[in-house]
Amino acid sequence: MQLYDMPDARGHFGQFGGTFVAETLVEALEELRVMYEKYRHDPVFLAEYAYDLKHFVGRPSPIYHAKRLSEKVGGAQIYLKREDLNHTGAHKINNTIGQALLAKRMGKPRVIAETGAGQHGVATATIAARLGLECVVYMGSEDVKRQAPNVFRMKLLGATVVPVESGSKTLKDALNEAMRDWVTNVHNTFYIIGTVAGPHPYPMMVRDFQAVIGIEAKEQMIEMVGRQPDAVVACVGGGSNAMGIFYPYIDVPNVRLIGVEAAGLGMETGKHAAPLTANSPVGVLHGNRTYLMQDADGNIIETHSVSAGLDYPGVGPEHAWLKDIKRAEYVAITDDEAMAAFHNLCRTEGIIPALESSHALAYAEKLAKTMSKDQIILVNLSGRGDKDINTVAKLANITL
Amino acid sequence: MSRIQTVFTTLKQQGKTALIPYITAGDPHPKHTVNLMHTLVKHGADMIELGVPFSDPMADGPVIQRASERALVHKVGLTAVLDMVKTFRETNQTTPIILMGYANPIEAIGAAVFADRAKAADVDGVITVDYPPEECGNFVQQLRSRDIDPVFLLSPTTEPKRVELIVNQASGFVYYVSLKGVTGAANLDIVEVSERVASIRKQTNLPVGVGFGIRDAATAKATAKIADAVVVGSRMVQTIEASTEDNLLSNVATLMDELKAAVNAAGE
Numbered sequence: 001m002q003l004y005d006m007p008d009a010r011g012h013f014g015q016f017g018g019t020f021v022a023e024t025l026v027e028a029l030e031e032l033r034v035m036y037e038k039y040r041h042d043p044v045f046l047a048e049y050a051y052d053l054k055h056f057v058g059r060p061s062p063i064y065h066a067k068r069l070s071e072k073v074g075g076a077q078i079y080l081k082r083e084d085l086n087h088t089g090a091h092k093i094n095n096t097i098g099q100a101l102l103a104k105r106m107g108k109p110r111v112i113a114e115t116g117a118g119q120h121g122v123a124t125a126t127i128a129a130r131l132g133l134e135c136v137v138y139m140g141s142e143d144v145k146r147q148a149p150n151v152f153r154m155k156l157l158g159a160t161v162v163p164v165e166s167g168s169k170t171l172k173d174a175l176n177e178a179m180r181d182w183v184t185n186v187h188n189t190f191y192i193i194g195t196v197a198g199p200h201p202y203p204m205m206v207r208d209f210q211a212v213i214g215i216e217a218k219e220q221m222i223e224m225v226g227r228q229p230d231a232v233v234a235c236v237g238g239g240s241n242a243m244g245i246f247y248p249y250i251d252v253p254n255v256r257l258i259g260v261e262a263a264g265l266g267m268e269t270g271k272h273a274a275p276l277t278a279n280s281p282v283g284v285l286h287g288n289r290t291y292l293m294q295d296a297d298g299n300i301i302e303t304h305s306v307s308a309g310l311d312y313p314g315v316g317p318e319h320a321w322l323k324d325i326k327r328a329e330y331v332a333i334t335d336d337e338a339m340a341a342f343h344n345l346c347r348t349e350g351i352i353p354a355l356e357s358s359h360a361l362a363y364a365e366k367l368a369k370t371m372s373k374d375q376i377i378l379v380n381l382s383g384r385g386d387k388d389i390n391t392v393a394k395l396a397n398i399t400l
Numbered sequence: 401m402s403r404i405q406t407v408f409t410t411l412k413q414q415g416k417t418a419l420i421p422y423i424t425a426g427d428p429h430p431k432h433t434v435n436l437m438h439t440l441v442k443h444g445a446d447m448i449e450l451g452v453p454f455s456d457p458m459a460d461g462p463v464i465q466r467a468s469e470r471a472l473v474h475k476v477g478l479t480a481v482l483d484m485v486k487t488f489r490e491t492n493q494t495t496p497i498i499l500m501g502y503a504n505p506i507e508a509i510g511a512a513v514f515a516d517r518a519k520a521a522d523v524d525g526v527i528t529v530d531y532p533p534e535e536c537g538n539f540v541q542q543l544r545s546r547d548i549d550p551v552f553l554l555s556p557t558t559e560p561k562r563v564e565l566i567v568n569q570a571s572g573f574v575y576y577v578s579l580k581g582v583t584g585a586a587n588l589d590i591v592e593v594s595e596r597v598a599s600i601r602k603q604t605n606l607p608v609g610v611g612f613g614i615r616d617a618a619t620a621k622a623t624a625k626i627a628d629a630v631v632v633g634s635r636m637v638q639t640i641e642a643s644t645e646d647n648l649l650s651n652v653a654t655l656m657d658e659l660k661a662a663v664n665a666a667g668e
Contacts, residue, residue, distance in 0.1 A: 010534065020503055020530045022459035023566075024577060027557035166465055167455060176458045183459070186557075284503040284530060285456060297477025298508030299455040 004250045006321065011200020011288075014324060016317035019199045020284045025179070028186040033201045035106050040208060045101065052097045053212060056130065057087045059094075060216040063224060063378070068348040069365075076371035078364055079229065080351070080381040081217050081245060090354065090383030091213060091241045092123035096192055098209035100127040103190035110134040110189045114178040116143055116171035116237065117309035117356065118150025119383055120194030125159035135159040138177040140170040143308045150387050168302045171237075171312050175286055195238025196316030199287025203316050210244025217378060218248055225376065231256040231367060234380035235359040236330065237273065237310035239319045241382035250327060259319060260363045262305035263332035273303035273311050276323050276330035285313070290320045306335035306391065307355035309383075337362040339395065342385065354383035355391065403496040403524045404549050404572040407446050408607045408628060415667045417624040419444055419660055420609060422500065422633035424451035424464060425481040426471025428640055432648060434487045436640075441495050443653045444660030449527070449631060452481050452501030459529045463634040466641065478505040478514070482521040489522045498525035498551060498572075506531075506539075515542040525549040525572045533569045540569050553577050554600060556592070567604035573629060576600060579612045588613035594626045617662035624666035632659055 011017045019029060039045040053059040062085065066078045083091040096113075103111055111133050115121030121137040128135035137154055141163040144151055154161050167173040175198075182191040196203045196210075214232075221228050232249055234242035236259035246257045261274035272278065275291040283292035285300060293301050293313040305311045322328035333341075338355060341362035345353050353361060357380070364379045371377070385392075393400050401409070411418055421440050425433050437448055453471035457464060478501070485497050499518065506514045506528060518526065526543055528536065533552065540550045549572025554563060556579070567574060578593045597608050610623050611631030623630045636655065643651045 018535050019532065020535050021532065022529045022555075023532065023553040023558055024459065024555040026532060026562065027555070027559065166462070166469070172456060176456055179458050180461070281508065283507050286458070287530070289507075292504070294504065294508060295477075296508065297475075297479065298505035299453075299472060299477065300504075301455075 214248030426476030443656035
């Protein structure tokens, strides 16, 4: 029996979540809420979703025992949930397929998306191409620069990429711009949000589509080692890959759930993207109430992370809730620590991880050292690092 | 009777429609805001909508977002905006001031503290774009208990049942957003707006203001025929953006004169 039952009917996780939007969006969100309620348990819809996950994405993604890494680190055994092996190279596609199938059923021929690292944009462009939908992706102009390969991939897939020049020119501004497009074109447009943030029903819906990660992992761990891991570790920007693997584990006792935020240049410098670790105040942004990095006037402050996908001043409302009820723990890893973990996985296991996922790996290494050899840490390896080679090369002063 | 009510009652007796210009506090520089407010009044503003700068103005178009960015360069936050209202009130005790902004700056200090400070600054109404009635808790009560009018937006997509819910929370007036989209977007369909306003009037006796998409004398005049108030935002901000320090006040005065003549002509 599922004991954990969140959110409430209007999308609240305790004081977090909700629908904090302008009146112009209320009706669109209500339509989406009703349609999602209609299809979330519909066997035909779910069968179509499952078919695409298997035959288009290549699920289930394997779990891999990183033996050499575990030996090198010393301590607990590190297992990786290989979301990096999905079609398009990250977990993002699990969600975009679900939402795009919903868009089809709602008769919306145009989909839009915001993207940070570009993974969600690529995943949206991919499913849009496959279903014959028009696709527009909003991306902060800073991110367009640091994630050039993904911008090109989106264009190859037929999407229009719109660089966003406002504000900090990163993920949050791309989200603002996508919301504006949606308000204007709601009659023919479905907004595919890429993370467990935004107004209700997005945090719940994205979590549900990503929960396939944790559902598979629970079965696979039993098959592989006959038990569940002692800890599940995942990186948190908005928090979709973490929610996806955490959610099916919430009711499983004795499994620690650990979300890893980006400490950027260090928590003490203020240049980070870790609202939970920093005990940031509660506020309202992008349609929901959550912990937010902000100044005394309530303006959102600029964040920093080497990884574009974690560079977000808020966090999904369900993570805020899981922190408050102490079901999940949240920690932060610096740019440097993440880079070290990135290289470590490349060299010891032959896997190039995304810089986002490298944050989870870095914390898993720290944690493993404090545990015994018969204990198990499951890391959600949320994406592969091909998109990051330019960033990594630049940091090492190498010209490609 | 509140200042907002007084203005609407007086204008109604004269068969006139209110003109409400919008400016973002602190744009183009905080030193100009109070002067701009007095200029607006001198050239026909019946009330002033004063925008509170916010880093992420999701419901606004690029014009008003840039105004927020210009103001935030000078760190104009909610406290600074309330100080500007206080200064304005030193020489003007009659023109209603309606603050328009987003929820987070209010959440940052708390609804009750905000309501106290707004009262102390002698603010008349508050529009909080991303606080729909279902989510704003006791905010409405906090404002009303201090005789500040909570003003809510209605959109082309708001169903009659929701209109009911919203007008029951609102006081002062309701603000009909005449377009789907953000501030400063495309063209106004005056026939559609007219039908919607008529339908809103069946559900409330509150005055109905109309805004979004009113950008010149013609649209102001057409809107003035059907609404109790005409709100002009992006056009006002564009004029401020295109001005220099030297012609800022005169450019704004010229635009106001043009709009005021159009709004008054609607009643003739």
